[in-house]
Amino acid sequence: MxxxxxxxxxxxxxxxxxxxxxxxxLYKARSHLHNLFPTEIALLLRSLPMDYRYxxxxxxxxxxxxxxxxxxxxxxxxxxxxxxxxxxxxEAVSELAPGEIADLIGDFPDExxxxxLKNEGGSRLEAxxxxxxxxxxxxxxxxxxxxxxxxxxDAVLKYLRAQDKxxxxxxxxxxxxxxxxxxxxxxxxxILTTEPQESITNIMDASEAIPTNMxxxxxxxxFEHQExxxxxxxDNSKVVGRITLEEVLDVIREEAEHAVxxxxxxxxxxDLFAPVMVSAKRRAVWLAVNLFTAFLASWVIGLFEATIDxxxxxxxxxxxxxxxxxxxxxxxxxLVIRGLALHQISASNAMQFLFKELAVGAVNGxxxxxxxxxxxxxxxxxxxxxxxxxxxxxINLSCAAVAGVLIPLFLxxxxxxxxxxxxxxxxxxxxxxxxxxxxxxxxIFLLA
Amino acid sequence: MxxxxxxxxxxxxxxxxxxxxxxxxLYKARSHLHNLFPTEIALLLRSLPMDYRYxxxxxxxxxxxxxxxxxxxxxxxxxxxxxxxxxxxxEAVSELAPGEIADLIGDFPDExxxxxLKNEGGSRLEAxxxxxxxxxxxxxxxxxxxxxxxxxxDAVLKYLRAQDKxxxxxxxxxxxxxxxxxxxxxxxxxILTTEPQESITNIMDASEAIPTNMxxxxxxxxFEHQExxxxxxxDNSKVVGRITLEEVLDVIREEAEHAVxxxxxxxxxxDLFAPVMVSAKRRAVWLAVNLFTAFLASWVIGLFEATIDxxxxxxxxxxxxxxxxxxxxxxxxxLVIRGLALHQISASNAMQFLFKELAVGAVNGxxxxxxxxxxxxxxxxxxxxxxxxxxxxxINLSCAAVAGVLIPLFLxxxxxxxxxxxxxxxxxxxxxxxxxxxxxxxxIFLLA
Numbered sequence: 001m002x003x004x005x006x007x008x009x010x011x012x013x014x015x016x017x018x019x020x021x022x023x024x025x026l027y028k029a030r031s032h033l034h035n036l037f038p039t040e041i042a043l044l045l046r047s048l049p050m051d052y053r054y055x056x057x058x059x060x061x062x063x064x065x066x067x068x069x070x071x072x073x074x075x076x077x078x079x080x081x082x083x084x085x086x087x088x089x090x091e092a093v094s095e096l097a098p099g100e101i102a103d104l105i106g107d108f109p110d111e112x113x114x115x116x117l118k119n120e121g122g123s124r125l126e127a128x129x130x131x132x133x134x135x136x137x138x139x140x141x142x143x144x145x146x147x148x149x150x151x152x153x154d155a156v157l158k159y160l161r162a163q164d165k166x167x168x169x170x171x172x173x174x175x176x177x178x179x180x181x182x183x184x185x186x187x188x189x190x191i192l193t194t195e196p197q198e199s200i201t202n203i204m205d206a207s208e209a210i211p212t213n214m215x216x217x218x219x220x221x222x223f224e225h226q227e228x229x230x231x232x233x234x235d236n237s238k239v240v241g242r243i244t245l246e247e248v249l250d251v252i253r254e255e256a257e258h259a260v261x262x263x264x265x266x267x268x269x270x271d272l273f274a275p276v277m278v279s280a281k282r283r284a285v286w287l288a289v290n291l292f293t294a295f296l297a298s299w300v301i302g303l304f305e306a307t308i309d310x311x312x313x314x315x316x317x318x319x320x321x322x323x324x325x326x327x328x329x330x331x332x333x334x335l336v337i338r339g340l341a342l343h344q345i346s347a348s349n350a351m352q353f354l355f356k357e358l359a360v361g362a363v364n365g366x367x368x369x370x371x372x373x374x375x376x377x378x379x380x381x382x383x384x385x386x387x388x389x390x391x392x393x394x395i396n397l398s399c400a401a402v403a404g405v406l407i408p409l410f411l412x413x414x415x416x417x418x419x420x421x422x423x424x425x426x427x428x429x430x431x432x433x434x435x436x437x438x439x440x441x442x443x444i445f446l447l448a
Numbered sequence: 449m450x451x452x453x454x455x456x457x458x459x460x461x462x463x464x465x466x467x468x469x470x471x472x473x474l475y476k477a478r479s480h481l482h483n484l485f486p487t488e489i490a491l492l493l494r495s496l497p498m499d500y501r502y503x504x505x506x507x508x509x510x511x512x513x514x515x516x517x518x519x520x521x522x523x524x525x526x527x528x529x530x531x532x533x534x535x536x537x538x539e540a541v542s543e544l545a546p547g548e549i550a551d552l553i554g555d556f557p558d559e560x561x562x563x564x565l566k567n568e569g570g571s572r573l574e575a576x577x578x579x580x581x582x583x584x585x586x587x588x589x590x591x592x593x594x595x596x597x598x599x600x601x602d603a604v605l606k607y608l609r610a611q612d613k614x615x616x617x618x619x620x621x622x623x624x625x626x627x628x629x630x631x632x633x634x635x636x637x638x639i640l641t642t643e644p645q646e647s648i649t650n651i652m653d654a655s656e657a658i659p660t661n662m663x664x665x666x667x668x669x670x671f672e673h674q675e676x677x678x679x680x681x682x683d684n685s686k687v688v689g690r691i692t693l694e695e696v697l698d699v700i701r702e703e704a705e706h707a708v709x710x711x712x713x714x715x716x717x718x719d720l721f722a723p724v725m726v727s728a729k730r731r732a733v734w735l736a737v738n739l740f741t742a743f744l745a746s747w748v749i750g751l752f753e754a755t756i757d758x759x760x761x762x763x764x765x766x767x768x769x770x771x772x773x774x775x776x777x778x779x780x781x782x783l784v785i786r787g788l789a790l791h792q793i794s795a796s797n798a799m800q801f802l803f804k805e806l807a808v809g810a811v812n813g814x815x816x817x818x819x820x821x822x823x824x825x826x827x828x829x830x831x832x833x834x835x836x837x838x839x840x841x842x843i844n845l846s847c848a849a850v851a852g853v854l855i856p857l858f859l860x861x862x863x864x865x866x867x868x869x870x871x872x873x874x875x876x877x878x879x880x881x882x883x884x885x886x887x888x889x890x891x892i893f894l895l896a
């Protein structure tokens with residue numbers, strides 16, 4: 001995040017547009033919007049409360065709407081679609097790639113979807129619809145240019161010159177054999193610097209093609225490792241499209257955003273300015289889960305009511321043990337969740353990591369138990385109380401390390417996203433063990 | 449994160465290499481490594497404990513080491529550099545771009561750095577070193593091909609054919625005027641499909657160039673909005689290099705990873721298998737901060753020792769109020785931190801968002817206060833106790849919403865990363881207000 005910059009471009013956009021709309025200067029707002037890229041307009045719409053958002057949508061040219069809708073997700077997109085006239089939606093998608101249309105029309109009202117299928121119809125949109133969402137087939141564009149591997153550079157140059165206009169971001173051509181099977185890629189720049197009589201097969205790069213059913217997260221990994229700008233997409237070795245790094249970028253951004261939101265139980269919260277009741281209802285789920293675990297912790301404390309009744313200082317100190325365990329455990333948890341997402345942690349190295357984390361937990365447990373023991377002993381002039389607190393801290397920080405490793409691994413194995421459920425399970429463990437160990441030790445040793 | 453796939457490529461790599469090393473089959477390990485991309489080897493090294501990591505490094509060809517080091521960060525990179533011989537390091541960097549060398553040699557021992565500066569020396573490395581880290585100047589490669597805007601397509605084709613070999617991922621050429629000032633970009637593919645006598649100035653794209661001192665996060669935003677594969681880098685309008693989307697990808701990945709780690713106080717924890725004492729020391733900082741806030745909460749509870757002494761059920765129930773406030777507040781906090789990072793939230797719309805969150809907090813406060821009040825009243829057969837608990841919940845969830853908005857905005861304004869300090873400040877507020885409101889209400893109304 002940039003800090004020292006005074007105000008950035010998107011912040012200024014936001015301020016200008018709000019000023020224009022507030023002062024009723026719609027023509028100024030419209031010309032301002034005209035100078036923005038579709039992704040910038042999308043960001044602007046996401047940043048605005050509903051009333052401003054729909055004012056902007058109403059003055060936006062229909063031909064710009066398609067790209068903007070394609071750059072949006074979830075409820076912001078759905079809200080704008082609901083606010084659009086059928087004719088605007090039909091016009092909006094006319095400039096989009098088949099895969100983009102396929103992604104969008106699922107959110108369209110029935111009769112508009114039918115109209116789009118009729119207008120844009122034909123094999124390309126049908127093909128795009130036949131691929132699952134979040135796969136290479138949906139991500140690709142269908143404008144790949146193919147050349148035969150036995151062609152000469154000269155022949156390819158002639159073929160390319162005969163093209164009316166090159167598709168955008170066309171850095172490479174796809175090479176196929178005489179049976180239309182995928183062979184490799186050849187950079188346009190390489191073709192330019194090669195002798196005319198050279199055969200394409202000698203200058204192509206035999207990189208792997210991407211199958212249509214590959215999940216987009218794997219597509220992203222391939223682009224990352226191979227350091228390429230585009231790749232061919234194949235269906236049983238037959239070339240059906242291409243993906244450029246530019247499309248992969250959106251995938252990576254969305255995955256990163258998903259990871260941040262999921263850990264707070266906000267997976268579906270795409271719209272900052274969703275209606276209050278919608279937001280409240282969605283977040284209530286997470287609060288309900290937490291309520292259950294909070295009462296579980298209360299129940300553990302309740303088991304020791306008699307002990308607390310005799311030594312009220314226990315009630316004062318018990319949150320310290322639980323809270324320190326929660327922090328230590330969540331540090332381990334964060335590393336494991338990241339390690340799983342980056343494929344750094346698997347069955348082969350999990351045990352070694354567990355031992356390392358257990359050692360870290362034990363070291364910090366001992367160090368901090370001494371500190372809290374001294375503070376508590378001094379505060380309540382009660383050395384045994386401090387010793388119990390310190391002992392409970394060592395127990396809880398060690399358990400927190402083990403839970404921080406095992407909980408996400410277990411969830412991952414069961415097919416549950418550890419970022420979603422990991423945190424709440426972990427704090428349940430650290431709360432229960434924290435209260436139980438501190439109050440239990442006190443019951444055994446202080447009341448004896 | 450992929451769940452249903454049985455085992456992915458990087459997991460298999462890890463398993464194979466560990467098997468090879470355990471069985472002493474170094475030749476197999478070496479040939480396995482030979483088939484991997486540098487970024488895959490980097491991932492493998494990050495996933496392995498120290499002893500395995502250094503075994504692999506010892507059998508890796510020096511010419512592969514450079515790309516692998518360039519793909520690593522932080523302490524994993526530093527550890528491998530320390531483990532390498534001077535001659536290997538000098539050989540390793542020989543294949544790298546000046547910017548990559550500039551990034552690496554800061555971590556090299558003095559005498560190796562001197563040797564590299566002597567070997568690779570000259571103006572390019574010196575130029576790369578003159579730019580700050582995390583700026584476009586450091587990210588760029590210096591292999592941009594420039595053509596004059598008044599040249600014809602035919603002349604440019606001749607010039608390109610005279611090039612020995614095209615640099616990798618060269619999708620566009622940079623257009624300059626006769627004073628070597630930047631004019632725009634022209635796609636190689638466009639040159640191919642244009643009539644030979646056409647002037648470059650008529651087919652170029654007058655997109656903005658990137659100044660050398662632009663922070664890399666802004667470079668990423670430009671690539672994202674403009675949907676381009678490469679851009680020129682300029683120093684006072686003079687073209688000094690180019691950046692491709694492939695280099696920007698690393699920036700985006702690193703920013704996403706940074707965001708995840710920072711929120712757990714793990715900003716510097718790049719190495720899963722760092723030595724125990726190193727990890728323990730680093731994480732102790734965050735535990736120390738938390739210890740302070742935990743004792744602050746204890747102090748608040750201590751203020752009500754006399755009340756708890758009379759009604760021990762308060763001690764049993766008080767964590768519920770604090771915990772629910774913490775969860776509700778962190779949901780708001782997460783949205784604001786994301787909104788700030790994406791430039792969605794700024795001074796222009798902060799108040800509207802605050803009111804929305806306050807309303808969400810109040811709605812959920814009322815709903816859940818009724819639930820907890822009924823549970824607590826039934827559990828302890830004490831209706832007034834339940835009412836106090838419910839009242840405290842409404843207070844704490846409303847305050848949590850306000851704190852969840854204002855804390856990150858305040859930190860952002862002060863130039864402190866809200867992802868780093870936001871969570872701990874928020875739970876301090878929700879703990880203090882949670883305990884204070886519940887125990888305070890009980891003192892006033894139950895002991896009266």
